[in-house]
Amino acid sequence: MSVYTRLTSEDIDRLLSDYAIGELEYFEGISEGITNTNYFVDTTLGRWVLTLFEALEPGELPFYLNLMDHLAGLGVPGAHPVARRDGGFLSHLAGRPAALVYRLRGRSLVSPDPAHCAALGATVAELHRAGESFPDRQANSRGLGWIEATRDTLAGHLSAGDKALLDDEIAFQQAFDYAPLPCGVIHADLFRDNVLFEDRHVSGLIDFYYACYDHWLFDLAVICNDWCYRPNGTHLPEQWRAIVDAYRRRRPFAPAENDAWPAMLRAAALRFWVSRLADWHFPQSGHDTHQKDPQPFAELLIAHRDAPPRLLN
Numbered sequence: 408m409s410v411y412t413r414l415t416s417e418d419i420d421r422l423l424s425d426y427a428i429g430e431l432e433y434f435e436g437i438s439e440g441i442t443n444t445n446y447f448v449d450t451t452l453g454r455w456v457l458t459l460f461e462a463l464e465p466g467e468l469p470f471y472l473n474l475m476d477h478l479a480g481l482g483v484p485g486a487h488p489v490a491r492r493d494g495g496f497l498s499h500l501a502g503r504p505a506a507l508v509y510r511l512r513g514r515s516l517v518s519p520d521p522a523h524c525a526a527l528g529a530t531v532a533e534l535h536r537a538g539e540s541f542p543d544r545q546a547n548s549r550g551l552g553w554i555e556a557t558r559d560t561l562a563g564h565l566s567a568g569d570k571a572l573l574d575d576e577i578a579f580q581q582a583f584d585y586a587p588l589p590c591g592v593i594h595a596d597l598f599r600d601n602v603l604f605e606d607r608h609v610s611g612l613i614d615f616y617y618a619c620y621d622h623w624l625f626d627l628a629v630i631c632n633d634w635c636y637r638p639n640g641t642h643l644p645e646q647w648r649a650i651v652d653a654y655r656r657r658r659p660f661a662p663a664e665n666d667a668w669p670a671m672l673r674a675a676a677l678r679f680w681v682s683r684l685a686d687w688h689f690p691q692s693g694h695d696t697h698q699k700d701p702q703p704f705a706e707l708l709i710a711h712r713d714a715p716p717r718l719l720n
């Protein structure tokens with residue numbers, strides 16, 4: 408459970424007085440998540456999720472909340488922020504920026520089958536297309552600049568082998584020319600635990616707090632690494648085929664995306680290897696928190712370097 412900031416019912420009552428969503432009936436800390444503090448909040452008028460932003464700059468938050476509102480308005484299933492009485496989405500509680508979103512139905516899946524994967528591929532293409540009419544741009548907060556800076560803070564904590572791998576992969580990524588690839592709004596963290604399903608339909612995407620303007624292909628690489636490989640490295644080709652076929656029917660790939668695919672898979676593995684290493688060696692303090700193992704991403708990165716996969720077979 409990641410609850411870094413504990414709230415009382417008085418705290419939540421005070422927050423709710425700024426919204427027109429009824430009176431507090433029930434609340435509980437959510438037993439998942441890594442970055443932020445999340446609570447389920449039930450009121451007399453509905454069910455909501457309250458997020459306290461633990462690590463984000465307040466200046467970044469309007470981008471995420473306005474984007475979630477924009478996408479929901481265009482029918483992309485996803486967490487939809489609740490407006491305050493004054494029309495804004497951003498609140499403050501317990502010294503943190505905070506937001507309420509509608510609580511989505513459905514649940515995330517540990518082992519999605521190809522039909523779930525096809526639904527995901529279609530939804531991600533819709534997300535990318537809907538993002539084209541979103542006017543704001545924000546850079547990837549976990550892009551290569553962040554990875555380079557984090558390498559410096561990690562230096563004394565890594566084995567010689569990990570350090571050499573990290574240095575070599577960063578050098579490769581710095582040299583790779585991603586400029587010909589199409590860009591747009593991406594979610595940038597579409598792991599299985601950020602996609603809720605009802606039956607075989609995507610009922611919602613959650614956790615847009617790494618969303619940014621970057622290469623569309625990066626979203627697919629993040630997805631491929633998490634949805635289409637078991638923790639022991641076994642590839643799941645049917646899952647990948649279902650995602651990519653559903654996606655490209657809605658947004659065909661540019662030739663440069665085929666060429667860049669092996670490098671992009673490596674970039675996605677690198678990003679989450681490094682963020683997990685940082686969480687591992689420099690954990691946030693909190694009441695009840697958890698971390699994810701960095702090692703599977705080091706292994707996946709090595710596997711992609713040794714045997715570059717293809718985007719389409």
Ligand SMILES: Nc1ncnc2c1ncn2[C@@H]1O[C@H](COP(=O)(O)OP(=O)(O)OP(=O)(O)O)[C@@H](O)[C@H]1O
Pocket residue numbers: 409437439440441442443444445456486487508509510511512596600601613614
């Ligand atoms: N809008 C929502 N509707 C229903 N459940 C939600 C919603 N938002 C979050 N949840 C639940 O809360 C859990 C934690 O949320 P989330 O993944 O956003 O945590 P986080 O710490 O902000 O992100 P991360 O783990 O990616 O760092 C989710 O796994 C899900 O069970």
Ligand SMILES: N[C@@H](CCO)C(=O)O
Pocket residue numbers: 441442596598679682683699
């Ligand atoms: N989805 C990330 C955590 C939040 O960014 C991971 O699995 O490492």
